[in-house]
Amino acid sequence: MAVQPSSLVLVSALFVLACTGNDDLSRDRPEGPIKLLEYEAERGQALCVAISESAGRLAAGFSNDRVRLFSTEDGALVGEARGHRRGVTCLAFAPDGSQLVSAGPDRTVRVWATEPLSEQQVLEGAHEPLARVAFGPEGGSVLAVTVGGAIYSWSLPSGEPLLSKPGPVQRGVSNLDLSRHGSVLAWASDGGRLRTWDGKSGAKLGGYRIQDGLLVGTVAVDSTGKMVATNEVGSDRVEVWRMGKGLVCSAQDLGSPTRSLVFLGSRPLLAASSLAGVLHLIDVNDGAVLTQLDLPMGSVLRLQSSASGNLLAAAGPGRRILLWDVTRAVPAQELKRGQPLDSNPSVIPRAAVPDEGGLLDMSLLALPDYDPPELRGAPKPLLVDQFPADLRSLAGHSFRLRGFPLAASVEGESVQTFLLSRFPPGCCFGSVPVMDEWVEVEAPPGTTSLIPDLRVEVQGVLEMGEIIGPTGFALSLYRMQAVSVDVIDG
Numbered sequence: 001m002a003v004q005p006s007s008l009v010l011v012s013a014l015f016v017l018a019c020t021g022n023d024d025l026s027r028d029r030p031e032g033p034i035k036l037l038e039y040e041a042e043r044g045q046a047l048c049v050a051i052s053e054s055a056g057r058l059a060a061g062f063s064n065d066r067v068r069l070f071s072t073e074d075g076a077l078v079g080e081a082r083g084h085r086r087g088v089t090c091l092a093f094a095p096d097g098s099q100l101v102s103a104g105p106d107r108t109v110r111v112w113a114t115e116p117l118s119e120q121q122v123l124e125g126a127h128e129p130l131a132r133v134a135f136g137p138e139g140g141s142v143l144a145v146t147v148g149g150a151i152y153s154w155s156l157p158s159g160e161p162l163l164s165k166p167g168p169v170q171r172g173v174s175n176l177d178l179s180r181h182g183s184v185l186a187w188a189s190d191g192g193r194l195r196t197w198d199g200k201s202g203a204k205l206g207g208y209r210i211q212d213g214l215l216v217g218t219v220a221v222d223s224t225g226k227m228v229a230t231n232e233v234g235s236d237r238v239e240v241w242r243m244g245k246g247l248v249c250s251a252q253d254l255g256s257p258t259r260s261l262v263f264l265g266s267r268p269l270l271a272a273s274s275l276a277g278v279l280h281l282i283d284v285n286d287g288a289v290l291t292q293l294d295l296p297m298g299s300v301l302r303l304q305s306s307a308s309g310n311l312l313a314a315a316g317p318g319r320r321i322l323l324w325d326v327t328r329a330v331p332a333q334e335l336k337r338g339q340p341l342d343s344n345p346s347v348i349p350r351a352a353v354p355d356e357g358g359l360l361d362m363s364l365l366a367l368p369d370y371d372p373p374e375l376r377g378a379p380k381p382l383l384v385d386q387f388p389a390d391l392r393s394l395a396g397h398s399f400r401l402r403g404f405p406l407a408a409s410v411e412g413e414s415v416q417t418f419l420l421s422r423f424p425p426g427c428c429f430g431s432v433p434v435m436d437e438w439v440e441v442e443a444p445p446g447t448t449s450l451i452p453d454l455r456v457e458v459q460g461v462l463e464m465g466e467i468i469g470p471t472g473f474a475l476s477l478y479r480m481q482a483v484s485v486d487v488i489d490g
Contacts, residue, residue, distance in 0.1 A: 033291060034324060038296075041319040044063045046320060049304045050093050052094075052306075053311065054095075055093065056071060057070065057071065057093070057114060058323055059093065061088025061104070062319075065082050065087060067081050068080045069100070069117045081119065083104075083110045083119065084102065084104040087105060088102050089130065090133045095138070100112040104129070105130070106129075109124075109152075111156065125161055126144060126152050127150065130146055132176065134179075137181045137183070139156070140155065141156055145176060145185055147173070148172065173189050175218055175219045176219055181223075182200075183198075184197070184221055185221075188210070188216035188230060191209075191215075191434060191437070192210045194209075194210050207371065209369065215232065216232065220270070223263065227240055228243065229241075234257050236254040236274065238254065238258055238270070238272050239251075240284045251288075254289070257275050259273050259300065260273045261273075264329075265306060265310070266309060268283065269290070271305070273300035277317065278293070278295065279293040279295055279303075290331065293324070299317060353393075360399040360401055362437075363422060365436055372474045373466075374473060381467060381468045383465055384464055387464055398462075400459045401458050401459075404421045404425060404456075405419070405421075405485075406425060416442070418441055421437060435477045436478070440478065441480050441481075454489040455487075457484075458485050459482060460481050460482040462478065462480055463480065463481075464479075
């Protein structure tokens with residue numbers, strides 16, 4: 001049986017909410033966030049939370065398949081049910097709070113009535129574990145996203161499938177988030193690639209290479225779908241991007257790596273929980289930390305805010321559910337925009353381009369926004385004139401390139417072709433380099449065995465342009481007919 005919130009916390013919650021109902025008394029409220037609820041279950045780790053201000057409810061999902069419903073007015077547990085198998089990993093309320101939707105590793109989506117908490121229907125058809133779920137803006141549909149970035153949606157109450165869009169086929173998704181009411185999906189893949197998609201149609205909205213080679217650990221998209229927050233795996237820096245405009249802010253030196261991020265409704269505030277058990281409220285105007293909250297016994301697994309951004313809930317640490325009133329956390333000014341994102345043709349520093357026959361850094365071949373044809377849904381290959389202008393200027397010139405020789409085509413003892421990758425084998429967490437991270441090299445006559453772990457230097461004329469094979473998959477973006485191949489390591 002679950003443990004109820006402590007009487008001390010309940011008294012605090014009642015005091016706060018009594019004050020919020022009276023404008024005169026509210027002036028006497030203490031500054032900063034106020035804890036409204038702390039609940040600890042006997043069994044099952046807390047995995048996700050959702051808040052409905054209109055219904056006065058907080059929902060939580062647990063690893064032991066339980067969905068629990070709390071009152072935000074007094075912290076009481078008002079409903080409990082068992083849903084899914086292998087845990088409940090995501091929850092969302094309908095706009096009016098009358099329904100709740102949940103999903104998890106069992107690949108099903110369950111729709112619940114909230115008064116009382118009872119299951120209404122089960123939606124099926126997803127082919128991977130589900131990571132995010134949301135009602136549509138009017139509550140007439142449900143959208144779910146898998147851990148691999150695939151999008152599914154269903155009409156309510158019929159349960160008829162509306163959309164089934166596969167996720168990316170190259171470089172798995174490292175993390176993702178879905179905006180309120182499912183309007184925008186944002187995901188990042190290792191290599192620092194950020195993508196946004198329209199949740200209703202599945203159409204791509206934008207794509208950015210945040211930083212070459214970056215492994216993005218956490219992604220959060222705001223309620224409008226216009227801003228995305230990210231952090232690098234193992235880093236204590238958080239960055240906020242405004243889609244199509246630029247880097248809004250960077251919050252640095254947070255003390256330990258970030259585990260969870262969430263925007264506070266439509267307010268220009270971002271909550272970030274760290275592995276060290278600290279929750280930071282960040283002003284997205286300038287990246288300043290407004291408030292730090294100490295968490296009990298570790299870091300939060302998932303954060304969620306109310307639509308207004310005045311309530312902030314946390315799943316975890318461990319079996320705990322936490323709820324704060326963060327009304328008094330106020331940023332100082334309007335949103336400021338930073339430098340443009342690298343979503344348009346890249347600009348290669350003139351000093352980085354060598355003279356004819358010089359050594360070219362392969363990282364300069366990285367495209368700011370490239371999707372293979374199977375993800376674009378376009379059978380036509382990208383021509384040379386569709387590449388960024390600075391990259392086009394490299395085509396047809398002789399350069400030396402250094403990298404690791406992979407996937408050699410061999411006839412007898414003679415190497416015919418190989419892929420020159422700028423990453424060593426076993427990098428990219430076991431996934432193969434993506435198309436703009438290698439060059440297909442035709443080896444000169446007499447080239448024998450090449451060892452993938454040992455770098456080589458090749459020289460030849462650089463060619464570019466996408467080649468699509470008969471099955472519809474891209475074969476290469478860059479090619480070179482080498483006049484020399486020399487081992488430079490070992």
